[in-house]
Amino acid sequence: MKGVAGMATGWSREQMATRAAQDIPDGSYVNLGIGIPEMVAQFVPRGRVFVYHTENGLLGMGPAPSAGAEDPELINAGKAPVTTVPGASFFHHADSFAMIRGGHIDVCVLGAMQVSARGDLANWSTGAADAIPAVGGAMDLVAGVDSIFVITTHVTKTGEPKIVEECSYPLTGRGVVSRIFTDLAVVDVTPRGLEVLELAPGVSFEEVCENTGAPLRRLDR
Amino acid sequence: MIDKTVDTPAEAVSSIVEGSVVMIGGFGEAGSPIELIHALIDQGTRNLTAINNNTGNGEVGLAALIGNGQVSKMICSYPRSSHSKLFPELYRAGKIELELVPQGTLAERIRAGGAGIPAFYTPAAVGTSLAEGKEKREFDGREYLLEHWLKADFALVKCETSDRMGNLTYNKTARNFGPLMCMAARTTIVQARVIVEPGEIDPEHVVTPCVFVDRIVEVSEPLHESRLIAEGRRYP
Numbered sequence: 001m002k003g004v005a006g007m008a009t010g011w012s013r014e015q016m017a018t019r020a021a022q023d024i025p026d027g028s029y030v031n032l033g034i035g036i037p038e039m040v041a042q043f044v045p046r047g048r049v050f051v052y053h054t055e056n057g058l059l060g061m062g063p064a065p066s067a068g069a070e071d072p073e074l075i076n077a078g079k080a081p082v083t084t085v086p087g088a089s090f091f092h093h094a095d096s097f098a099m100i101r102g103g104h105i106d107v108c109v110l111g112a113m114q115v116s117a118r119g120d121l122a123n124w125s126t127g128a129a130d131a132i133p134a135v136g137g138a139m140d141l142v143a144g145v146d147s148i149f150v151i152t153t154h155v156t157k158t159g160e161p162k163i164v165e166e167c168s169y170p171l172t173g174r175g176v177v178s179r180i181f182t183d184l185a186v187v188d189v190t191p192r193g194l195e196v197l198e199l200a201p202g203v204s205f206e207e208v209c210e211n212t213g214a215p216l217r218r219l220d221r
Numbered sequence: 222m223i224d225k226t227v228d229t230p231a232e233a234v235s236s237i238v239e240g241s242v243v244m245i246g247g248f249g250e251a252g253s254p255i256e257l258i259h260a261l262i263d264q265g266t267r268n269l270t271a272i273n274n275n276t277g278n279g280e281v282g283l284a285a286l287i288g289n290g291q292v293s294k295m296i297c298s299y300p301r302s303s304h305s306k307l308f309p310e311l312y313r314a315g316k317i318e319l320e321l322v323p324q325g326t327l328a329e330r331i332r333a334g335g336a337g338i339p340a341f342y343t344p345a346a347v348g349t350s351l352a353e354g355k356e357k358r359e360f361d362g363r364e365y366l367l368e369h370w371l372k373a374d375f376a377l378v379k380c381e382t383s384d385r386m387g388n389l390t391y392n393k394t395a396r397n398f399g400p401l402m403c404m405a406a407r408t409t410i411v412q413a414r415v416i417v418e419p420g421e422i423d424p425e426h427v428v429t430p431c432v433f434v435d436r437i438v439e440v441s442e443p444l445h446e447s448r449l450i451a452e453g454r455r456y457p
Binding site: 054055056057058071072073074075076079084090091092093094096097100101120130132133134135136137138139140143144170171172173174 | 248249250251252274298299300301303308309312313319321323324325326327328329331332343344345346347348349350351391392393394395396397398399400401428445446447448
């Protein structure tokens with residue numbers, strides 16, 4: 001990562017997505033958020049198949065179409081043109097969120113502004129007075145999907161920790177995050193607190209601690 | 222034979238009056254009934270409460286309806302959009318009210334409205350600022366929020382094929398809120414790309430049964446928001 005003294009290495013965006021994809025079981029129904037989470041679909045481990053759900057009403061979402069083949073009525077939750085794969089289905093919004101709230105989607109991968117030591121997630125609003133509040137489906141997803149994975153840089157652009165004791169931004173959900181994939185480490189949210197499962201190459205546990213706003217335990221593997 | 226077709230979008234929306242609550246289908250531009258919205262802009266009906274997932278794009282369709290000062294309250298999940306400053310400007314100026322609803326809660330509130338269920342409990346938004354003032358209850362050790370149904374005077378919905386009675390099919394992800402809004406409005410107005418005779422849609426393939434539909438107008442070549450925006454167009 002750049003801009004933090006003493007840190008020359010760490011995972012790239014692609015490597016963070018690759019690392020998260022490794023923890024998704026074969027055959028999972030998966031919902032991917034906008035940004036780095038979307039890249040997970042490019043790094044599915046060999047031999048595994050994931051079925052992608054997009055909350056605007058498609059199960060079996062495929063990659064973006066080639067230029068000129070876009071259909072304005074075939075889009076994902078980020079409103080970008082997509083395709084379907086064999087076995088896909090369309091459905092209305094109440095069915096789509098029944099899949100989410102009813103516990104039928106296995107894994108959701110989201111971005112974050114902050115994650116707390118207890119797994120609280122803030123990813124929808126800065127709470128600034130002039131901000132236009134916009135939540136979309138984030139609160140339904142974190143309330144309904146069992147495994148909530150977060151992919152995020154470990155610190156903000158100005159070097160502030162994104163993993164903190166308590167979120168200062170408005171919450172999306174309380175105690176909802178199960179695992180965090182950053183450019184520096186893989187961190188599990190457990191009843192015992194935050195546990196570092198894995199360090200990025202060239203990154204020390206101490207460096208991760210210095211850039212984290214909450215206590216970390218290192219798991220001896 | 223029951224025939225709910227009318228000739229023009231203007232005729233289709235003519236009964237919408239000032240102060241109406243209007244559900245408008247679409248997720249972004251997919252499923253947006255743009256010709257019906259433009260007819261409502263031509264008609265100039267004001268003080269509307271509009272229910273949609275978003276607040277429109279560019280200066281066409283829903284964004285233009287808002288920009289034209291016809292909407293006094295917006296109920297939606299994601300009032301942020303690319304290529305549009307119309308809602309943010311009115312909102313920051315205190316000229317439009319916003320009720321922000323999580324997307325799945327919005328869908329279920331509309332479904333409940335259409336299904337005659339006045340309220341339901343959901344886990345979404347528990348522990349967040351959107352839970353403030355809402356009744357809470359625990360089921361099996363977990364906390365849920367009470368959410369109330371949403372109903373409307375009118376729904377404006379875009380579908381792919383309708384028969385003259387109002388049995389509907391949709392196109393891909395343009396389905397989104399359409400089937401729910403058809404159920405939840407006292408008067409449902411549909412624009413169809415194709416209108417066919419009853420019996421031409423396989424009953425197994427009907428998505429919205431005709432009992433939920435009141436008026437249908439054929440718009441065989443609907444405009445697409447993104448193309449209008451790319452061309453720098455605005456409405457009116």
